[in-house]
Amino acid sequence: MVDSIREYVSLTFLMVVFFLEGSATALVIAVFTVHARGQHSAGQIFVGICVSLYYLAYIITSLLLKPVAQPRDRFVFGGLLAGVSMIIFAFADLITNVYLFEILSNICQWFFGIGSMFAWTYGVCAISSMKPDYVHILIPAATFGFFFGMTFGSLVGPYMYIYFGYIISIGSFGFLMVMFSISFFITFRNKSTNETNTPIDNLIPEEPYKFLYNKTALIIMSSQVHSSVLTGFIEVTITFFLERHFKLRLEQMAIYIVLASIATVFSSFVSMFICYAKWSHQLFVFKTFLGIIGPVLMIIVNDASTMNLVVFQIGYMTSDAIRSMSSACLILVSKSLLLDIYGENYKEFVYLKSSTVLLLTFGTGKFLGQMVFGGILTEAFGFSFVCCAIAVISLLFFVLVCLNYPFKA
Numbered sequence: 001m002v003d004s005i006r007e008y009v010s011l012t013f014l015m016v017v018f019f020l021e022g023s024a025t026a027l028v029i030a031v032f033t034v035h036a037r038g039q040h041s042a043g044q045i046f047v048g049i050c051v052s053l054y055y056l057a058y059i060i061t062s063l064l065l066k067p068v069a070q071p072r073d074r075f076v077f078g079g080l081l082a083g084v085s086m087i088i089f090a091f092a093d094l095i096t097n098v099y100l101f102e103i104l105s106n107i108c109q110w111f112f113g114i115g116s117m118f119a120w121t122y123g124v125c126a127i128s129s130m131k132p133d134y135v136h137i138l139i140p141a142a143t144f145g146f147f148f149g150m151t152f153g154s155l156v157g158p159y160m161y162i163y164f165g166y167i168i169s170i171g172s173f174g175f176l177m178v179m180f181s182i183s184f185f186i187t188f189r190n191k192s193t194n195e196t197n198t199p200i201d202n203l204i205p206e207e208p209y210k211f212l213y214n215k216t217a218l219i220i221m222s223s224q225v226h227s228s229v230l231t232g233f234i235e236v237t238i239t240f241f242l243e244r245h246f247k248l249r250l251e252q253m254a255i256y257i258v259l260a261s262i263a264t265v266f267s268s269f270v271s272m273f274i275c276y277a278k279w280s281h282q283l284f285v286f287k288t289f290l291g292i293i294g295p296v297l298m299i300i301v302n303d304a305s306t307m308n309l310v311v312f313q314i315g316y317m318t319s320d321a322i323r324s325m326s327s328a329c330l331i332l333v334s335k336s337l338l339l340d341i342y343g344e345n346y347k348e349f350v351y352l353k354s355s356t357v358l359l360l361t362f363g364t365g366k367f368l369g370q371m372v373f374g375g376i377l378t379e380a381f382g383f384s385f386v387c388c389a390i391a392v393i394s395l396l397f398f399v400l401v402c403l404n405y406p407f408k409a
Contacts, residue, residue, distance in 0.1 A: 020177045021120070024086050024173045025116070078120070078121075081111055124352075137275065140271055144272050224361035234319050235374070271328035287329070334354040
């Protein structure tokens, strides 16, 4: 009885870390991007690079992680690294030299990304270790916590910044990540079985990158990268388009951004129950279809009428909701496919790679969406042209995904 309660308490602490990670990620976008330009006169290029380093760290770290029989320590390491990085990131505000501020901010974002990658990846492995029969509900629940945290950070962050200042608004979430990571370490007990002494080589198959040569796996990963490109593109262009095309003020734009965030949380909540019903494969096909609808609704806007604004908002909310659907179902789809490829003897490896596939594709897509599609291509060809290009690519991936359904090796 005591061990069961202890397990549920530690699982709660793990979920809170996921929530805080999402909140901290949103805070950086909502608060830092404004504060750095205003208080430190940092340029837009620096702000874009600093935010993108978080996702670049995701990409690189995901390629280096290896499975372990006991994931607790590595999850805690990730939570502590992410939390400490956010605390230092907050106190970097005390530096008066703008160049030193930019250098330290970039370093902190880099290590925050690495810590988040460790926490996410080994957190999923910890869930599979604690409750292997309930991964189809607990993993989507973890992604729901992350995106709920992002919405919470987007809503609460600006007000914390106004009333408490930059250091407290950023540093408090870092401090909480450290505290809950330590709490998880104290309450979660590693298994006291022979599995603890399993050599690392026995957890890794002879061909660990065999899935990269599988046609279905490549289509799933490429489709997920494209979905993340869409959400990354939207993140960096939406306020610019609402201001230029619809002539909205900042407080008006906030309403539409909050509505999109609510749609993301709601879709994450619904996706959790869809995955619980073991329809993750169908959800993956549906989210690929939405990748066509969202950009198309944003393309057809011509004038700044109220009706067009409503149509545009529906397209914006649809595009933004895709990220939570993707995160909820991709790990489970990847797990199923990787088990087909490697078999039941390498479950630790499968759970690790299922999580890293999500974060690798998520980070790659976000990086390309923000830097290439949202920056270079939008500057060169305009918002509507890029939306059209994304919709055409989405149609291609929808056809490929449908042709390969159900997803088998």
